[in-house]
Amino acid sequence: MASSMSPEDDVFDRLKRNVDPKVVQAREDAVRGRVRAQYDRAQRTLAKLIDENSTLPVSISEIRIEGARHTRKGFLEKVVAPALSSRREGSYTLASALEELHGRTNVLHQFGIFHPSISIYLDNTAFSTPTKTDLRALLTVSEMSRFMLKTGTDLGSAEGTGYINGTYRNVFGGAESLNASASVGTRTRSAFDANFQSPIAANPDIIAEAGAYASSRSHKHLASYEEALKGGRLGVKWRSGGDVHEAGFAGVWRQVTGLSEDASVSVRADAGDSVKNALNYTFIRDRRDNPLVPRSGYLYKHSSELAGWAGLGGDVAFARTEIEAQGAAMIPGTSMSVTAGLRGGLLYPLSLGLGDTKTGPKPSRINDRFQLGGPTDVRGFREHGLGGKDGEDSVGGDVYLAGGASILFPLPRLSADKPLRIQAFVNGGRLVGLQGIGGTEAGSGVNVGVANAVRMMTRQLPSIAVGVGVMYAHPVARFELNFCLPIVARQGEGARKGLQFGVGMNYL
Amino acid sequence: MSSFRIPPALKAVFNSFPLLIIPDDPLPAGCPRPSPEAPALYVFTTPEDAARGNPSFNPSCLKWQTYLKFCGINYRIVPSNNHASPSRALPFLVTAGTVASTLPSNHLGKWARLNGNAPKEISAENPQVQAFLSLVNSQLRDAWLYALFLEPNNFYNLSSVHYRSTVASVVNIFLSHQMQSAATQELLQARPGGVISADDIYADAESAVSALSTVLGDDEWFFGGKEPGLFDATLFGYLHLILTLKWDEKEAGLVRAVKKHENLVGHEERIRMKMYPNAPKPSAWVWVEGS
Numbered sequence: 001m002a003s004s005m006s007p008e009d010d011v012f013d014r015l016k017r018n019v020d021p022k023v024v025q026a027r028e029d030a031v032r033g034r035v036r037a038q039y040d041r042a043q044r045t046l047a048k049l050i051d052e053n054s055t056l057p058v059s060i061s062e063i064r065i066e067g068a069r070h071t072r073k074g075f076l077e078k079v080v081a082p083a084l085s086s087r088r089e090g091s092y093t094l095a096s097a098l099e100e101l102h103g104r105t106n107v108l109h110q111f112g113i114f115h116p117s118i119s120i121y122l123d124n125t126a127f128s129t130p131t132k133t134d135l136r137a138l139l140t141v142s143e144m145s146r147f148m149l150k151t152g153t154d155l156g157s158a159e160g161t162g163y164i165n166g167t168y169r170n171v172f173g174g175a176e177s178l179n180a181s182a183s184v185g186t187r188t189r190s191a192f193d194a195n196f197q198s199p200i201a202a203n204p205d206i207i208a209e210a211g212a213y214a215s216s217r218s219h220k221h222l223a224s225y226e227e228a229l230k231g232g233r234l235g236v237k238w239r240s241g242g243d244v245h246e247a248g249f250a251g252v253w254r255q256v257t258g259l260s261e262d263a264s265v266s267v268r269a270d271a272g273d274s275v276k277n278a279l280n281y282t283f284i285r286d287r288r289d290n291p292l293v294p295r296s297g298y299l300y301k302h303s304s305e306l307a308g309w310a311g312l313g314g315d316v317a318f319a320r321t322e323i324e325a326q327g328a329a330m331i332p333g334t335s336m337s338v339t340a341g342l343r344g345g346l347l348y349p350l351s352l353g354l355g356d357t358k359t360g361p362k363p364s365r366i367n368d369r370f371q372l373g374g375p376t377d378v379r380g381f382r383e384h385g386l387g388g389k390d391g392e393d394s395v396g397g398d399v400y401l402a403g404g405a406s407i408l409f410p411l412p413r414l415s416a417d418k419p420l421r422i423q424a425f426v427n428g429g430r431l432v433g434l435q436g437i438g439g440t441e442a443g444s445g446v447n448v449g450v451a452n453a454v455r456m457m458t459r460q461l462p463s464i465a466v467g468v469g470v471m472y473a474h475p476v477a478r479f480e481l482n483f484c485l486p487i488v489a490r491q492g493e494g495a496r497k498g499l500q501f502g503v504g505m506n507y508l
Numbered sequence: 509m510s511s512f513r514i515p516p517a518l519k520a521v522f523n524s525f526p527l528l529i530i531p532d533d534p535l536p537a538g539c540p541r542p543s544p545e546a547p548a549l550y551v552f553t554t555p556e557d558a559a560r561g562n563p564s565f566n567p568s569c570l571k572w573q574t575y576l577k578f579c580g581i582n583y584r585i586v587p588s589n590n591h592a593s594p595s596r597a598l599p600f601l602v603t604a605g606t607v608a609s610t611l612p613s614n615h616l617g618k619w620a621r622l623n624g625n626a627p628k629e630i631s632a633e634n635p636q637v638q639a640f641l642s643l644v645n646s647q648l649r650d651a652w653l654y655a656l657f658l659e660p661n662n663f664y665n666l667s668s669v670h671y672r673s674t675v676a677s678v679v680n681i682f683l684s685h686q687m688q689s690a691a692t693q694e695l696l697q698a699r700p701g702g703v704i705s706a707d708d709i710y711a712d713a714e715s716a717v718s719a720l721s722t723v724l725g726d727d728e729w730f731f732g733g734k735e736p737g738l739f740d741a742t743l744f745g746y747l748h749l750i751l752t753l754k755w756d757e758k759e760a761g762l763v764r765a766v767k768k769h770e771n772l773v774g775h776e777e778r779i780r781m782k783m784y785p786n787a788p789k790p791s792a793w794v795w796v797e798g799s
Binding site (some may be wrong): 214255262268272273274276361362364369387388390395434435438456465470485487489491495 | 525526527528529530531532534535536537538539540542548550581586589590591592594602609610673674675678679685727764
């Protein structure tokens, strides 16, 4: 025993001796190098094998998923089972089988419940025949943490908020998620929101959603009131061919309250409670290379809301549609880009109720009308500065159209991939209210009102401003500092001559 | 020593923008256009009653609605709610003219005396007037609040209908609870013991009504006035509504108390006939005393 101990002592002694760190480093590098070489060789062998056998007929008889502790078996089955040979027509080659398995793991990734590190391991099964290899696939996944709590602060062009946000992922093991958030801020006095989402039929492209919220917001930057909202929504969101569709129903109780001392009669007329029950649909096709500073591609978006129609109930009834289009292109042979955008909206009052309780179309309320103007839509005018004003209150309008074009070029001696640009723009817009709604003549009043509004918009010049400035695209928002000159303005509109600063995600 | 001065020429160019100024568009149809002549009194009422100039269903609105008539002021009635008011409570008044000002109810008396022919009446500072005013504003008001907001059938048939602000029933249930707890809070304020007893409240109101009847006596108007004044308007705000509302038969203590006093019934009728000829008349129900 003693003799056998001595070499071990030697080993310890040797280890205890101070070793030159360079030597250790070199040794470790050598080991790492050998492992990497082995791995590379294995990869090359695998690639060669796959390459040589890409046309090899195979079948997949078993898919096993490991590491999905909180995810339902039935849910995973719906996602991966279509890859099984027994579930498909036609047969696999090795290449197409691998492609299919990669496709399935990509779907798994899209649910956002697994870390993006799913590995695939293939093995022969006992059912292999000399002419056909039968495979068993093992997918090793690792689930993301189910609870996430986030707090933070946001700063906008005129608003600061602090928030806390909690997410519970994969609630029932089918990639459902529950999200709750609370925030307080300067304009948003308080806001609570709870939202439940679930993919339908284990398809990450179709998501059902249910939510409830309560908020209290100050609108005093545009008109002398605050608004308290309590509402719920139910909806479906789906993606097809790169387009996003959203459809749903929303009910909300609005309370226009907290009026300023000097609130105008227009605001006082709309103070109090109203309930809006509405069906809504939104379509978004975004083919821009970058939504903040697009240099190619286009965006088309429209959203429609049908409130109080037929049996929907509530206190307001109208159809409200908004359309937005934007296109961008590089000027060939230069590093300059041109962006042009157009937005428009119409609020069309409808009759409320059914049968005996039916009442004719009523004029819109201040909290349903459109607002226009400001650094992110019509630059050179104050935020919500366009359209009619009652005293200091921007009352908004029922019909609007706004358009703009910008040319952006890199700063001298700065490369084009820096997020700084000089821009020159011209933009304009027009926001008008419908006239003669809710008068004694029922029904026809709305169409006449809309026709007159459209005539007003086409016969007169819109409010127009031009300017130059600097734009900086931060990953979360686009900052602009522009020198603006209003060319055409209406008397009461908040035309803003000189410097204007803007922060936003969605510019005209 | 100004370090930098904008060249005058550049400043002139800058000042010339906007190059074209176009007159404003008319406001959307939902925005009221204040009348240049008539001030607007915002009260609790229905659009139909507002158009007919009928009395509001809220005593404090009806008081000012009536007093402005006594002062010979020509005004418009606008249906509204507490959220619209600068004092968070109706009524309030928006004066006529291009620079309209908004007056909460505690400024209305002074404004009416300045802008109308205020009736000659005994000073409101008079201790007797003060005493009877506090009878109206505490005993009678408490019974009114109890009868309308805490009696279940009256609340369901009258208040929850009058003060309904939306057609959505879920919201209305919530708002009804809010109204009832606000009324309870009001009643508890005057009752430090925290006990709200219907019998006590109605008994107090009954003796207040008796005292009012006694002080009116055979006079046409209160405190020997030659014409009706602010006190008459204040009491009319309650009497007219107490006499004309469709009370639930089991919860009609207040109307029974008032109907016992013919001179008070006559007081209500005199003002109603003169100021609100289209207003509803007291219901012709006859209660058999002691049954």
